[in-house]
Amino acid sequence: MKKNKLVMIMAILLVAITLVGAIAVVVILKVTGEDKEKELTIDEVLEASVDIPQMTANLASNDFIRISFKIQTDSVKAKEELEKRDFQVKNIIILELSEKTAEDLKGKEGQQKLENDLKTKISEIMQEGKVEHVYITESLLQ
Template structure:
């Protein structure tokens, strides 16, 4: 009977060690997968993004542009702050567009450069988090 009790205790201890080891391996694997790719999933991007409705404004040379954006932020707090700052977001976009003319949009990477400029300007006013990326979602030049 004493040997039976000792065997039972050993089995329980071995199972506990195996369970702890399995949980540790799973946790380490999940952390490494997230750290190795470093990029947020599409669900995280959508969760922390703000849509800027279409803006129509004049360019420097008298032409006009219709453009809209989706802005990806770093966190829920950053998204909330950016939503509250919507008038400042529109102001920054309009100010940048007013300094440009239609010829600039014919150059390679002009939209990418504008997205980067808007991102930098918005990060200058953000307090809770930051803007990760600016995506141009529509663009009409007339």
Template structure:
């Protein structure tokens, strides 16, 4: 009789461990799915992006820069807002470039620093969403 109770307890504990392990496995696999399904499609990215036509301005060292940008936002509404703020975007781009010298924009790192500072400044303006990425589509200095 006592052996029956011990055997029953062992079976119950084993079943509980197996159930907890199974539930843990299912939860682990559900929460660690790749974020690929959350990534926007290229059509959604294009829809939420704003083209900034070529801007020509002086740098701090009296050199000239010509730059065109494509700004990716979080959603279509944010893209619409940024389009309406076109004049503010151009102003911020010119302000940021006027503080930089040609050597500051050289290489990959220089452009990344410019993109990051621009992104920060633009996100301060945004109300409907935020700027996710800034792409330099054309760049010439003289």
């Protein structure tokens, strides 16, 4: 009797361990598979991107900058919304630049900080999606 109980308990534990292992494998494959799906082609990136034409803004250091951007959104709907919010985006850009000095914008780190600041601020006004990346496409600091 004790032997049968012991065999039954071992069989139940073996089945339970197998099920947990199978679930873990499925979850791991699903999570790693999603990362590969998120990689967009250049055509998909362009389809969800908005060009901000060259703008001129005064900096806090009494210098000025001529700059243009390409803003990548997470969907075509977000792109359409961003195109409608063009005036708000330009306002955000001008306000952000007006607080920067020429020194703040020099070099790779300064430009990346500006891109990240704009990404955050523009995403805050979005309702249909979010900004994935802000690219500086042209910059002339004078």
